[in-house]
């Protein structure tokens with residue numbers, strides 16, 4: 147693709163937008179400039195391709211398309227059918243899944259679709275059969291009341307939030323924690339790793355309907371074969387939320403026991419994290435759950451976003467190219483180089499390293515909370531996010547950890563040498579930052595002191611580091 151075509155496309159689009167609301171056009175331009183300047187280490191973010199981005203700005207956005215391919219509640223969906231079928235086709239081929247549902251608007255929505263599909267299959271369908279009716283509208287008031295209570299009284303076993311799980315895996319403030327009676331498995335306090343024997347024990351005691359694996363902040367691989375055996379041993383449906391690491395599955399870095407697709411009954415994901423597609427979600431499953439999953443919209447989800455499904459088709463086509471496997475491998479190489487660089491400089495890492503795309507720093511060794519570390523790094527042009535570490539003493543708001551990830555910088559082209567330089571910048575900031583005090587002299591969990599000259603100098607070095615790796619090099623807004 148010529149540099150000219152992409153520059154022209156974005157420039158023309160901005161010109162059209164500017165004629166209506168110039169402040170929006172300016173903000174879009176400013177966002178590109180900001181992204182170009184910052185050392186983005188947010189583990190859940192990436193940079194989608196110009197083709198993926200451009201696919202989202204068109205008249206597909208004008209269409210209602212409730213239902214599924216070939217079975218819509220609205221007329222005139224033939225072109226939406228084309229792009230939705232293409233996205234599903236690419237997803238099935240890429241992940242080796244028998245069914246793909248590409249309508250979820252986000253990872254959280256994909257999880258809701260999966261939860262309700264499992265509940266419908268395992269709780270609602272047997273109740274309908276028992277009452278000898280075809281659908282819920284045909285149940286008596288008494289049977290319907292009993293079924294609703296039963297739907298609301300099922301058990302889920304998932305990874306705890308502070309061990310790296312996600313709040314949609316049964317955390318009380320989230321709807322999943324209210325829908326399900328939830329227990330969680332953590333990690334071994336000594337190693338920081340999942341202890342499969344403990345998971346099996348928890349499953350035996352609790353007997354969940356759903357066993358969930360998947361994480362947002364666990365820097366290691368999960369053995370999905372063992373997890374499936376545990377689920378089978380108690381008759382649970384095994385669900386994997388691969389939102390964070392879908393790109394590593396797509397790129398065949400996670401294979402065999404570490405590829406969730408052949409082992410799970412149902413897999414959910416986002417499409418915008420390591421998979422590098424548009425902001426959205428997806429559900430993969432076998433034939434048993436396919437019909438229930440396809441009822442996602444309108445039973446759980448709002449109307450599908452056809453322009454985003456079209457962009458999913460484009461991004462998934464990109465992920466099927468051989469260079470995506472190189473990209474996925476470089477994500478992990480970079481995360482490991484970053485981890486080694488930090489360890490060499492004395493930083494404490496949860497589990498002592500990584501075998502995926504993310505590294506979890508325990509910054510208490512620097513005498514800081516996660517919040518202090520996050521802000522001091524941000525002052526220095528390094529964008530990260532604070533994150534709880536296992537058994538965190540500072541709670542979920544201040545935390546003791548910093549989570550960093552390499553999908554975005556790897557897309558930009560940075561390699562292992564730059565990761566070592568990045569480790570040096572992070573260590574410099576954290577070792578030069580000291581906790582601040584509250585007005586009454588007690589230590590603050592939020593305030594910190596960092597010499598602005600240090601922040602400036604690190605910021606300049608970060609900019610220099612990025613200068614060799616232009617972001618969206620084919621896009622010149624002029």
Ligand SMILES: *Cc1c(COP(=O)(O)O)cnc(C)c1O
Pocket residue numbers: 190251252253254255311312314360361362387388389390416426427
């Ligand atoms: C990011 C994430 C989600 C949520 O994705 P959204 O698109 O933000 O809704 C769900 N599960 C896991 C494990 C995640 O990491």
